[in-house]
Amino acid sequence: MSQTDFESHDVLDYEQGNLQTGTNWWGAFVIGLAGTILVTGAAPAFLTVFGASYIPFITFFTLTGVVLCLLLAELSAMMPGRTGGSPSYAYPAYKNRWPRLAPHVNGVTAWMYWVGWMPVAPLNMILASFYITHLFGLDATQGITPVSTFIPYWTLAITAVGLIILSIPAYLGIRFGTSMATILAVLSMIPLTFLSIGFIFNMDAANWSELAGFPHLDGSAFSDPIGGYPAWVMYIAYAFPLLWTVIAYEAAACYIGECKHPGRDAKIAMTLEGGYGVFVYTMLPISFVVILGAQAISDPALVDPKTMFVTFASNIFPGVAGTVMEWLMAIMLIVALVLSALNSLMGCSRSLYQMSLDGQFPRFYQHLNKHHVPDRAMMTNVVASLAIAFMGGAIEIYSFSNVGYLGSFVPVLIAYYLLRNDRPNVHRPFRLPEFFKYIALALAALYFFVWLAGGLIYSYIGGQAVYYFLGVITIFMYLPLYWYRKWEDRKSGLAGNEIAVAGE
Incomplete structure (x- = not known):
């Protein structure tokens, strides 16, 4: 066989999972919507800091998430046997170039990804508790104060009960989980899509001058200081928690290995995920700014950041209709947050499972139940999530988990370049243009800079050290x-x- 023939039949060697192939692109897409739903926590938090200047800021970083999704679509389609999402694709690339280093790259990358995604479940149950207590008038003045954050007892109770209930569909496997996720996804996409274009239902309430020049909340220019710090310092700092949310729709990659036709499904699921993510993450801030206005957003007495979404809905439809919409939007947003929590419990358990198969994590986590679910890894997520709930608010959890999450993509993006450079003839059902290997390196450099510089500055400015x-x-x-x-x-x-072996 000639060298050309050998290269044309190049095949990657890697450990494969033994999970059930019981879904398709739709299943990966709807469960992966958990990442998009993180906008419910991100938009209010950042709008109350930046105002309209948040919009070009988030648009840029959201577009990097689309590129990330495309790169992961190629990797997941060419390695359908790998499970656990993006971190699992680094190992084969490094094993080819640096075999002694590769196991540690794989282990650290998968562990960082788990540290990043596992807290999503308690975070979203905490956010759901805000809407539940708001709707039913539950007393949120009693609680505990760990370190610097007050945590109402109702928040802890709702979070604990929600996590335990969600562990049931997660335990029963991808088919049951996908069926439940489909119902939740439809119910969650309705409010997110509606709110993203909410201004069209009450054009008289929209003040488009609020967007002119993308000013800060106090009306100062986009490049003027914010909170006593130069604007560029604040943008670098807040890019750290921002990226934790706007690239999270890459979570659909966790389930490509459980698709019946991964070569086809990877491209469809990841492209749709990225497209819908850009739509929601850019249009929601625009709608909030033009309807609510900078003055209301900056005043907690007028707009509570914890329940900004329902306030927005009632502003579009004033009066009795507004009250009805407030309830309807709150219920749907609760459903959306539950979907995101379900994804977290299911998705990052696959990372622990794959890392154990590869030899960097205890064998205990190789166990599969009769539904082909890594049950021990999944239950570890439940226990760890309950502990994370005691951290308190979204910002605290963002700061903790993004140290792992954002950092985990750097070796994966470098791995894309290595595979394109070293193994160009491996079969790729979905193949991007050649120049994307350089885009992958540029993206790795950007994410590393934000992870290191942004993380350190943010931990100082935000008091989250x-x-x-x-x-x-x-x-x-x-x-x-x-x-x-x-x-x-x-x-x-x-x-x-x-x-x-399942059931061992």
């Missing part, structure tokens, strides 16, 4: 878990990896 460094400490917890796995291998006399 304790949570940022708690995230750093959590990342290093990978080492004792890895050492334990190596001890297991030596004790059993096995150097390789064992594939779990």
